[in-house]
Amino acid sequence: MANLRAHWLAWGGSDSIQDDLVVYRSGLQHGLLNGVLRLSGRSVPEAAADAEQQLANLPWRWWVGPDSDAGVAEALRERGYSRNGSMPIMAVRLDQLSAPPSPAGLIIERVDGPDSVTDYVDAYASSFGVGHTLRALVVDAESSLRTDLGRLIRLVGRIDGRAVATSAVLISNGVAGVYWVGTHPTYRGRGVGAALTAAAMVIGRQHGALVCTLQASALGAPVYQRLGFTQVSEVVLYSPPSGL
Structure with a gap:
């Protein structure tokens, strides 16, 4: 979870990843690129009011994982937040x-x-x-991510010269975290996503990580299981009440 926080804080966040309320804010109109990553040691109503002010006028999500205080999810629901979905947290020894x-x-x-960054974004855009x-x-935003929270290496897969798939690996907090695994719909079902994931895992091992982690979508989970990943926990996403 510390690796996950480092990844999203690179898009725009506080100087510390140890705060009781961890907020990241890219400022972009995309719900994945703004949100709350953890709440620890602070009341939910107070923290929620703070987060809602920081993220006003943006789409965003509140991530509730195993590193958040017990009872956060229930308190958010009482405040009018709605469950937006969940993702298994998966891990494998490298x-x-x-x-x-x-x-x-x-x-x-x-x-x-810059040219490969554009291709990278174009390749994951549909996913x-x-x-x-x-x-x-x-x-x-991809071209100006923070670099002080870990070593990020991004990959793009090409077929016949076209950028069709992506993955990224962040070496941080003692593990290799895999993110942004996506394949253009036209090229799915060929093992492209698995190959991009495996390439990111190899890089993690080359940089000394012993464990690789990721948060899986429903589409990606079976692919990761075939690569040896097992579920170790879960993160649940909540959407704020409409109008915030």
Whole structure:
């Protein structure tokens, strides 16, 4: 969870990841790119009022994971928040890594330079609901992420020269966290996402991490299970009441 906090705080957050209320704010109109990551040692009504002020006029989510105080979810529901979904937290030991075969024609490259950042965002846009009007702003944000919270390495997969899939690995807090695994719908079902995930895992191992973690979507969970991941916990997302 500390790795997850470091990842999202790179999009815009407080200087510390140890605060009792951990808020990240990209300022972009996308619910995944703004939110609350943890509440610890503070009353929910007070913290919620603070978060609602910081994130006013933005779409956002409140993440409730195993590092938040007990009772946060119930208190949020009492305040009018609605459950937006949940994601299993999955992990695997990297000394047990078994890479799947790479799909024919797939070339995996590291994202390096403005052109590859644009391709990277274009490749994951359909998987993460980044619409056309947001893409340029997300490219700018990706190009200026904080670098003091860990080592982030982003990958793009190409077939016939087209950027069709992505993954990213953050080396932070002693583990390798995998994020932004996405494949263009036209290229799904070929093992491309598994190959991008495995490539990120290899990089994590090369940087000394012994454990790899991620938060899985319903679409991705079976892929990660085949790569050896098992569920160790869960994070639940809540949406604030309408009008906030």
